[in-house]
Amino acid sequence: MSTITDPRDRLIVALDVATVSEAESLVERIGDAATFYKIGYRLAYAGGLALVPRLAAAGLKVFLDLKLHDIGNTVEEGVRALVDLGPTFLTVHAYPQTMRAAVRGRGAGDLRILAVTVLTSYDEADAREAGYALPVSELVAQRSRQAAEAGIDGIVCSAVEAASVRSVIGPERLIVTPGIRPAGSALGDQKRVMTPGAARRAGIDHVVVGRPITGAADPAAVARAIVAEMA
Numbered sequence: 628m629s630t631i632t633d634p635r636d637r638l639i640v641a642l643d644v645a646t647v648s649e650a651e652s653l654v655e656r657i658g659d660a661a662t663f664y665k666i667g668y669r670l671a672y673a674g675g676l677a678l679v680p681r682l683a684a685a686g687l688k689v690f691l692d693l694k695l696h697d698i699g700n701t702v703e704e705g706v707r708a709l710v711d712l713g714p715t716f717l718t719v720h721a722y723p724q725t726m727r728a729a730v731r732g733r734g735a736g737d738l739r740i741l742a743v744t745v746l747t748s749y750d751e752a753d754a755r756e757a758g759y760a761l762p763v764s765e766l767v768a769q770r771s772r773q774a775a776e777a778g779i780d781g782i783v784c785s786a787v788e789a790a791s792v793r794s795v796i797g798p799e800r801l802i803v804t805p806g807i808r809p810a811g812s813a814l815g816d817q818k819r820v821m822t823p824g825a826a827r828r829a830g831i832d833h834v835v836v837g838r839p840i841t842g843a844a845d846p847a848a849v850a851r852a853i854v855a856e857m858a
């Protein structure tokens with residue numbers, strides 16, 4: 628678990644928008660309500676990698692969510708190529724070879740590698756359809772154990788699994804949870820969900836929230852309410 632001094636750092640806002648200029652205007656509208664942003668596929672493929680050093684230079688933290696997964700050499704060199712952009716977090720899928728390669732590529736700097744265990748849009752039937760025999764909770768626990776063995780810095784899972792993941796990874800590694808919905812928000816494609824307050828009580832370090840903030844009439848107000856719920 629991290630020592631978070633600014634409670635705003637607990638919230639990571641997913642900048643899942645189409646263009647860099649939309650992302651920049653959203654960051655401006657959110658203002659001092661958030662300190663941590665996530666850049667995922669959509670924005671990264673639209674030139675969003677260039678935003679990483681810009682946000683970092685503005686004193687904001689950046690979670691680069693590229694969910695890397697490939698042969699070890701490609702993952703290791705890919706991670707190495709991203710270090711200088713200055714993200715705080717980078718995701719890979721929680722496969723042992725991939726995780727070990729990402730840790731090698733990270734080197735000794737400040738970048739923290741997070742391993743995505745089982746996507747929060749998956750329920751038991753989705754996991755079975757993808758060929759996994761284990762129940763989701765056991766698959767998350769197994770991957771978390773392998774992540775810790777590989778030297779990974781944190782786990783991405785649902786807050787539903789936070790307590791069991793904590794018992795597997797120990798107190799130091801981070802738990803980062805998407806699939807977060809304030810009470811009454813639309814679930815969209817998320818299936819393993821929790822409210823921000825319940826997630827915090829379950830022992831998470833950071834929550835990731837996209838559409839409930841990006842689609843709101845007043846994104847800053849929603850971000851503030853989420854931070855307050857986790858205080």
Ligand SMILES: O=C(O)c1cc(=O)[nH]c(=O)n1[C@@H]1O[C@H](COP(=O)(O)O)[C@@H](O)[C@H]1O
Nearest residue numbers: 641667692745746747805806835836837838
């Ligand atoms: O790695 C992630 O960030 C991630 C992992 C996961 O299991 N589930 C998940 O939703 N995410 C990301 O978290 C964000 C959630 O967005 P919303 O569902 O709009 O709040 C999206 O950017 C997803 O890509």
